[in-house]
Amino acid sequence: MLSIKDLHAEVDGKTILKGLSLEINAGEVHAIMGPNGSGKSTLGHVLSGRPGYEITGGSVEFMGKDIFEMETEERAHLGLFLAFQYPVEIPGVSNMEFLKAAVDAVRESRDEEAFDTVSFMRKAREACTAVDLDQAFLKRGVNEGFSGGEKKRNELMQMMLLEPKLCILDETDSGLDIDALQVVANGVNTMRAEDRAFLLVTHYQRLLDYIKPDFVHVLADGRIVKSGDKTLALELEEKGYGWLEDEVA
Amino acid sequence: MSQEQIDKAIAKDYAAGFTTDIESDTLPPGLTEDTIRFISAKKNEPEWLLEWRLEAFRVWLEMEVPEWAHVHYPEINFQEISYYSQPKSMEDRPQSLDEIDPELLATYEKLGIPLHEQEVLAGVAVDVVFDSVSVATTFREKLAEAGVLFCSISEAVHAYPDLVRKYLGSVVPRKDNFYAALNSAVFSDGSFVYIPKGVRCPMELSTYFRINEANTGQFERTLIVADEGSHVSYLEGCTAPMRDENQLHAAVVELVAMDDAEIKYSTVQNWYPGDAEGKGGIYNFVTKRGLAHTNAKISWTQVETGSAVTWKYPSCILRGDNSVGEFYSVALTNNMQQADTGTKMIHLGKNTRSTIISKGISAGKSSNAYRGLVRVGPAAKGARNYTQCDSLLIGDKCAAHTFPYIESKNPTGIVEHEATTSKVSDDQLYLCQQRGLDPEKAVSMIVNGFCKEVFKELPMEFAVEAGKLLEVSLEGSVG
Ligand SMILES: Nc1ncnc2c1ncn2[C@@H]1O[C@H](COP(=O)(O)OP(=O)(O)O)[C@@H](O)[C@H]1O
Ligand SMILES: [Mg+2]
16 A cells, blocks of 8 residues: 655755655554654655655655655545644634535545535534544634644544545654543544554554554664564563664664 | 907807717716716706716815825826726627636636626626516515615616705715715716615615616715615625726715614625736725714625725714624735725714724735724714734735724723734645645635634625635635
C-alpha cells in the first residue's frame, strides 16, 4: 500500500529526512517511535503533501501511485489521512459543515454519490458517540475552543467518517488521560480492516498496550534506525533511545 | 439688431435645438441645465420636479468631489458622461447568448442562473415581457389587494404625486453630498414603494419583479415609505454579475419608517468589478439612508462583491424614541477592487438602539475599508450601540482598514465597539486539503463561516445564493 524508498526531505531549507525507507501493507499496523525532533511529524506532512515540505530524494508510492506530483487533496482522495499533532481551528465553520464538505469531496473524487443530509447527520452523530464527544461539538466551529483532548478525538471522528486507506496518527495519544486513550484505541481497533493500514506515531508504549502493532520502528535523525515487533517498544520504554543512537553512530 | 431681437433669436434657436433634441434617444455627453430640462421633459415631469432637479444641479455645481474615502481612481470628468439614453433597441442588442463574453456566461453557469434569465441579464434582445408578465400580474394583484403601492418612481411621479413630493429628498436632502446632489439633478429611474398603515406587505418586494424595469440607469433613485405600523422587506439587486455600459453609478435610496413601522432592506451588489487589473469596472457611489420614527425599525443588510470602487454607507436616523437601526454587511474585494463602506447610526430619540455587524473580506491586491459613525445626540437618553467589525484577509497583498467614529453627547449612551482582523492561514487551508477539499472550496467555506452572522439576516433563498456568489467572486484568490 505504501512504499517509501530512501526518502530525503527538507523543511525551509533544513534537511530533516535523510534516507528513510518503510514498507506498509494493507491490514498492517505500524508504530513509529523516536526522540523529539527526529522527524516523525515531518514524515507525516511529507506524505500528505504539506506546502513547504520539499522532497529532495527517494520515492514514495501510495496505492500504486507516485504521490509526489499530486496535490494534498488528491492524496486525501486516494485514501491518505493524517490526524494532526496540533489541529488548527477554523472559526465560524461548523464541524458538521466541515465534515460533510470533506466527505462529499472525497466521495465525489471516487464518483460516489453524496450522502443526503439526514443520513449523513446520523452517521456523524454515531461517530461523535464513538469518540465520546458530545453532539454539541458538531455545531461548534472546527476545533474552536476545543481542549487538547477534544481536538484529538475530533481528528479521530473525521477519520472514521472519511474511511481512509492509510491512517497516520501523529501523537494522537499525547496529552490524553487513560479514558481518552482507550477511546482512541477503540476507534482504531474497530477501524482495523484487511484493506486499511495504520501508521501510529507515538512516544508512549502504553498506547501499544491497547493497539497491538505488527511492527515497531525507531526513527532517529531522519532515518529508521531499528525495526522490530512490539517487544521493541517495551525495550525502548525501559532503556530510552540513547542506546540506539549510540548504535547508529 | 436690438437686444430684444437678439434675445428672441437666441431663444428661438434654443427652442428649435431643444425640440430636435427631444426626438433623439440619447443625449450627447455633458451636463448643463438644459440636460436636466431635457431629461425632465422626456419623462413628462411636472414643473415642481423640474425645479427640484434644477435646484439640486445648482447646489451640485458648488460642491466638491469628496476625497476623504480610502479609494483611489482617476478623476471623473462629469462633462464626458451622457446623462440620458433610451434602452438599446432590439436590433442593437446582442441577438443571442452566442455573442456574449464566454467568461460572463461561465459565471452565470456557476451561479445556476436559468437560460432565459441569463439572456435578460446579458442584455440579449429577448422579449423581456416573456413569462414575467404572468408572474408580475399575479404579483401586482396581490399587492393591490393589500393596498401596497409598488412601481417605478417615474410612474409614481404621475400616479402618486403627493406622496412623492412629500417624501422625495426628505431623508437625503439634495445638498447632502456631491453624489446625492448629482443624483437628484439627473436621476434616471428607480423604485417607489408605499405601505399603508398597519399593512404587512404580503411578499418580499424585489426590483426583479418590477415592471418597466428595463433601464433604471446609472442614477437610480428609490423611495420607500412605510406608514404607521406597517412592515416591508425589500430586495435590491441580484447575485448575477450585471453588465453595464455606464461606468459611473450614483444611486440614492431613501427609507421612511413611520411610528411602529419596520423596513428591511437587503442588497446584493454585484456590478462588474473590472478585469484582474481593475480595468473597466463600475464606480459605485451610493447614498442610502433611512429615517425611523417612534418605535420604528430599519434594517440594512448588504452583500457587496462587485464594482471596481464602492463608496457606500447605508445609514439610520433614529429620530423617534425607542427606534432601532441595524446594519449587517459583507463586503468582499478581490483583485484590484476598492471598497470604502460602512454605516452611520444617528441616535436622536430616547432609548434608541443600533447594531452594526460588518464583515470585510479582502483578497488579491484589493483594499477594503470599514467606516462607521455612531452619533448619540444630546436628547438620546439611554441610547445604545453595539458595533462588531471583523476583517478577514486572504493572501498578503490585500489590505483592510477600520475607521470607527464615535460622537456621544449624552452621558447615558452606551457605545460598544469590537474589531478583529484575521487571516485565512496556510495551516487552515492545509487542514482542509488534507481532508480532501480543494483550496478554493476551502476558502469559500471559511469565508462563508466568517459571514454567517450576516447571511442569516438575508431572506432564505438569497442567503444560499450569496454564499455561492462569494465562492465565485473569490475564484483565483488562492493557489
Ligand atoms: N518549519 C520548519 N522549519 C525548520 N525546521 C523545522 C520546521 N518544522 C520542523 N522543523 C525541524 O525539523 C525537525 C523534525 O521535526 P518533527 O518532524 O516535528 O519532529 P518530531 O515530530 O519527531 O518531534 C526538528 O528539528 C524541527 O525543529
Ligand atoms: Mg511531532
